[in-house]
Amino acid sequence: MQARTPADEPNPAKVGRAEAARWSGALDLLRLVRSHPGVTRAEAARELHVGSGTATEISARLRALDLIAEAPAPPTGRGRPTTTLHAHPDGPLAAVVDLRYADWSVAIADLEGTLVESTTGRHASKRPDRVFADIREAVGNLADRYGGRVRAVSMSATGTVRRNSIVQSSVLGWRDVEVEPLLPGVPQALGNDATLAGLAEARLSHPGRSVLYLTIEVGIGGIFVDQGHAVTGATGAGGEFGHAPLGDPAVACPCGASGCWDVAVDGRAVARLKGEAEPEDPRAYLIEALVDPKSRAAVEECAAVLGSGTAGLVNILDPELVCLGGLAPELRRAVPEAFGGAFRAGLMGFRRDDPPPVVPSALGPDAPILGAAEAAWDMILTEGGIAAWIEERSV
Structure with missing residues (x-):
């Protein structure tokens, strides 16, 4: 075997930039699938300004990591066949909550924004501890069905939100209610219902x-x-x-x-x-x-x-x-x-x-809970969020 010279050694800076570029492309593709479910691989290459070979390589990596799935695209005439890109059936998920005046709902949202499962309940009491106990139980029950695939929790709340607290909700009669983690160890976001509804309307419509x-x-x-x-x-x-x-x-x-x-x-x-x-x-x-x-x-x-x-x-x-x-x-x-x-x-x-x-x-x-899903996926589709998913899948 020929000995390596210093000139043969990889440049760490170049390797780091190359890896960062690959992850940037992967995140860009995941975000594109989120905003355009069913986009073809050929369309994705054009949208992301990459070659067809690069798009194929990125999608293969994401498919191997259970992040996206591919299906044959309907034939459109001459030219090479392509595939459509979708949420992976075993991929990451978000738990989303809509806390309203008289009731609440909890659902699971996949990469494509589909609410794949939901449950609802009415407030037996408007005491914050009672309300959040019911919601926490519902979130936990849904998350247990998916074996660690829930990667973020996001709540839409009827009230003024500051950081992790509902500082005022006139309709619920609450002041300075801190929202504790609904699913321990999972990143959590909290937003005002109108804010998240507007976010969903703007992004999706x-x-x-x-x-x-x-x-x-x-x-x-x-x-x-x-x-x-x-x-x-x-x-x-x-x-x-x-x-x-x-x-x-x-x-x-x-x-x-x-x-x-x-x-x-x-x-x-x-x-x-x-x-x-x-x-x-x-x-x-x-x-x-x-x-x-x-x-x-x-x-x-x-x-x-x-x-x-x-x-x-x-x-x-x-x-x-x-x-x-x-x-x-x-x-x-x-x-x-x-x-x-x-x-x-x-x-x-x-x-x-x-x-x-x-x-x-x-x-x-549905606008507030769809907005909560947008906020949840903003947390998942980051380098840290995807790295954590990969690390757990490789254990």
Whole structure:
């Protein structure tokens, strides 16, 4: 055997760069399969600007690691046959949670975004320890069925979120509730429900665009998503549009401020404008009011406040489009002139000739939990996340 000379030895720096480049390509391909399930290998090569041989090599590596699966693509005529790329049936998974006013749901999400299994439960008590005990049990039971394949947990919560805590939830009556790990040893993310719903709408329904998302349930929430990234501020508590002073300054909000938009557009606002007591279920109350002729004047005022506030945020944030979720599309649809007139009047003059389109949610009530899945996969599809998967699979 010929002895090696120093010149024959591999350059560690070059080896490191080559390995990093290979992993970068692998992560790029996984993210592409996530955003475009069923993409062909040929399409992936073009999208990632790599040669067909490189795409084949990367997909083979990922297939061997149970990260993607390939299936023959339907024939399209002349040319070499290719394959379509999908989530591997034994690949990593995410556990996702949607914590709502009256109930919760837990599901398992695969690489393609499919919710492959789910369970739901109602709050027997709204004490945080009771609620999280039920959710933790449900997450654990689902995770046990998949033998270590759950690589991240993500929760959507109805409340203001800062880092790992729900610092305030008016509808649940919570303050400063820290969310402990739901699955020990697994990375966890926590997000506001409107923030995550907006993230899902932007990424899945309007990819690559800047989106202002607004939703009415009990109060109004939302987020600005720019190029697929939710703008949540320094601590994650950003996007609380409902607590901008766009309502009546004489009206106190449960958050501690006065004049909040949150209490000027929902069922509580309709009841107050009609001289009635605050409803026990503001969401159900608003649904009934939208078709009640006696409530029309109050509904029109709420729609006008929604329209003018939306215009103000458009002036500030300059989105390409506005997406309305929850009951906001229904409020707009019930009294379109009230919303439309206030929206147009609130826009800066130069925007009126070409205002951003205002469209209804495409994802409906699933938007928050789909957004939680987006946040979970953001944690999984990292060099560290994939390295941990590979290390455990090789044991």
